[in-house]
Amino acid sequence: MGAAAARHWAAVHDEAAVATVGRTVYTLLPQARPAEARRLAEQAIAALGRILEIPLRAAVSRAAGGPAELPELRAEVDDILRVTTASPDTPTVAGLAETHAQVLLLHFADELARRPRLRHPGIDAMLEHDRVRDTDYAASVAIWLDAVGNVGEAAKRLTIHPNTLKYRLRRARELFGIDLDHPDVRLSCWLQLRLTGADACAHEARVRFGPS
Incomplete structure (x- = not known):
């Protein structure tokens, strides 16, 4: 060449x-x-x-x-x-x-x-929870962040009811200590989830298995 x-x-x-x-x-x-x-x-x-x-x-x-x-x-x-x-x-x-x-x-x-200690520990805990228990917290948070906090749009993309998404977001705060009300935390979480492909994985799951 x-x-x-x-x-x-x-x-x-x-x-x-x-x-x-x-x-x-x-x-x-x-x-x-x-x-x-x-x-x-x-x-x-x-x-x-x-x-x-x-x-x-x-x-x-x-x-x-x-x-x-x-x-x-x-x-x-x-x-x-x-x-x-x-x-x-x-x-x-x-x-x-x-x-x-x-x-x-x-x-x-x-x-x-290079410096994994910079990761938000709640993100890793959430991803592990999803892997072990077959839940969709990470995808739900990622797509909600992609939708700039628009619950209706995010729920549509996830093919779930808006109340289901609100429940998942509340539980993500309670279970993993992720303060989604703080803009800097939202940015940090979005970047980390974006790199894991959590939003894409959610779309693929819906295509293969349908809504849950």
């Missing part, structure tokens, strides 16, 4: 510099404006995809102010590729503007993995 990319960039940009690390090809485009860099990246993905017959993704960083910024911009590109290569729904060519939220969540997940 690196050789094919080097040939391509040599043909389309006189000053392009190409380096391959593992399965990633990094390309420097001196003097290229952001719009031109994106256009050339789109062309490269199309051309190399035809040659290599494999799906490809490209990440475009912001312009460098000097050589000292290159390590930071490489990290930016790596972050974007972590997002876009993990999901087929992401753009083939993307920058940080299109992936900012997902990149932020990735870094949050990395930090929790």
Whole structure:
């Protein structure tokens, strides 16, 4: 792949510099404006995809102010590729503007993995309770948070009665010490539940098994 990319960039940009690390090809485009860099990246993905017959993704960083910024911009590109290569729904060519939220969540997940003591203990207790007792507290809280506290909308997504959801939210407070009235706690819980995929798991369960 690196050789094919080097040939391509040599043909389309006189000053392009190409380096391959593992399965990633990094390309420097001196003097290229952001719009031109994106256009050339789109062309490269199309051309190399035809040659290599494999799906490809490209990440475009912001312009460098000097050589000292290159390590930071490489990290930016790596972050974007972590997002876009993990999901087929992401753009083939993307920058940080299109992936900012997902990149932020990735870094949050990395930090929790390095420092698990930062997790809210009630979240882990709630997830374990759901696993052992086949309850839906985590999914209910996650989808309620996704709905910005709209009980009717969240209950509709969960295919349960609004009173059932209100009961689950009250019990989540009582059983796991999660203060959903506090905005900072809501944000912390939403981030942790989002990373576990609790809201997606609830949807899949409803599709397979129907409402409960």
